Amino acid sequence: MSGIIEKYKTYLPLVNDEIIISLGEGNTPLVRLLNLEKKVGRSLRIYAKVEGANPTGSFKDRGMTLAMSNAVAKNAPAVICASTGNTSAAAAAYAAKAGLKAFVIIPEGKIAMGKLMQAYIYGAMVIQIKGNFDQGLTIVKEIASNESITLVNSLNPYRIPGQQTAAYEIVDQLQLAPDYHFLPIGNGGNTTAYWQGYETYRNAGKYHKSPQIFACQAENAAPFVEGHFVDKPETIATAIRIGKPAYWQQSNIAIEASEGRFLACSDACIIKAQQMLAAQEGIFCEPASAASIAGLLKAIENNFVQEGTTIVCTLTGNGLKDTQLVEQHLDFQLNSVSPSLDAVRKIIEQAI
Numbered sequence: 001m002s003g004i005i006e007k008y009k010t011y012l013p014l015v016n017d018e019i020i021i022s023l024g025e026g027n028t029p030l031v032r033l034l035n036l037e038k039k040v041g042r043s044l045r046i047y048a049k050v051e052g053a054n055p056t057g058s059f060k061d062r063g064m065t066l067a068m069s070n071a072v073a074k075n076a077p078a079v080i081c082a083s084t085g086n087t088s089a090a091a092a093a094y095a096a097k098a099g100l101k102a103f104v105i106i107p108e109g110k111i112a113m114g115k116l117m118q119a120y121i122y123g124a125m126v127i128q129i130k131g132n133f134d135q136g137l138t139i140v141k142e143i144a145s146n147e148s149i150t151l152v153n154s155l156n157p158y159r160i161p162g163q164q165t166a167a168y169e170i171v172d173q174l175q176l177a178p179d180y181h182f183l184p185i186g187n188g189g190n191t192t193a194y195w196q197g198y199e200t201y202r203n204a205g206k207y208h209k210s211p212q213i214f215a216c217q218a219e220n221a222a223p224f225v226e227g228h229f230v231d232k233p234e235t236i237a238t239a240i241r242i243g244k245p246a247y248w249q250q251s252n253i254a255i256e257a258s259e260g261r262f263l264a265c266s267d268a269c270i271i272k273a274q275q276m277l278a279a280q281e282g283i284f285c286e287p288a289s290a291a292s293i294a295g296l297l298k299a300i301e302n303n304f305v306q307e308g309t310t311i312v313c314t315l316t317g318n319g320l321k322d323t324q325l326v327e328q329h330l331d332f333q334l335n336s337v338s339p340s341l342d343a344v345r346k347i348i349e350q351a352i
């Protein structure tokens with residue numbers, strides 16, 4: 001299976017045509033959320049772009065394939081990133097494929113266990129700091145500016161072009177540009193990538209108007225909504241627990257130019273949206289990703305979206321990365337019964 005570089009080569013800055021480090025990323029499902037449409041009761045077409053279907057389970061793979069290919073082409077000896085989890089998983093996997101050493105800096109106790117295990121099993125050197133993502137990013141930027149190690153955070157110039165391919169795919173899948181695009185925002189790299197991606201396709205003559213971008217945060221980790229950096233961001237959606245976004249200006253430009261909005265949702269709304277998506281649409285995304293659905297519901301409630309429109313929500317990461325959170329918040333009972341036909345049948349009969 002070919003990845004996003006093969007598919008969208010003409011749009012991507014590739015240093016050496018012969019060197020492509022790919023795990024078959026991209027080409028993720030665009031799923032119509034019919035049950036959600038019914039639930040909101042308006043004439044809206046709502047789609048989910050399921051980025052958790054990427055090789056390491058998040059959208060980060062799109063940027064990482066290009067960043068890693070070019071790092072190899074430039075003979076980098078190693079790569080480094082700070083991460084809330086998904087970037088470290090993607091960096092570790094693509095570095096493994098490339099045969100490069102990866103160093104990943106993570107905030108102690110604040111990344112999902114699945115993501116941490118990914119970094120380990122792919123063979124990265126994991127460095128845990130007694131601090132948050134923002135502090136980690138400051139450190140890796142400094143290291144990458146002095147050493148020959150390549151930074152593969154979204155500040156790497158190839159990450160954003162790679163991530164733009166998600167916007168191209170959506171338009172190619174829908175055969176049109178959506179009216180609205182909802183996505184979670186942390187550092188703002190992906191918001192910037194989507195906006196630039198949609199604008200690139202618009203400039204290529206594919207449509208006249210790019211979608212309005214709605215970028216969604218968690219209430220207590222909402223620097224964009226508040227209009228200033230936040231020192232101690234807190235949210236159960238650890239992937240977007242970011243107080244000093246690196247793509248501050250570009251994200252503000254994307255929201256303003258697209259006539260979109262920043263939205264903040266409570267952790268409770270995010271968890272509710274995550275559970276609803278799983279139970280009613282069959283899609284298990286991680287909490288941060290559910291912020292886009294929580295944001296959409298809030299936007300609909302506030303009449304920010306017009307009737308008769310097409311909406312795409314990006315579900316940035318896979319729910320399987322963070323099952324501990326589900327365990328904590330989902331009200332479930334698991335009692336064992338005797339291994340007899342009668343016992344099992346009794347339970348089924350009571351449930352039907």
Ligand code: AN7
Pocket residue numbers: 058082083084085086087088154184185186187188189190191239240286288289316317
């Ligand atoms: C699932 O992995 O920042 O606004 O270090 O993992 O581009 O930062 C992750 C971010 C949304 C926010 N959804 O994207 C990291 C990291 C998920 C994420 C975001 C992240 P950006």
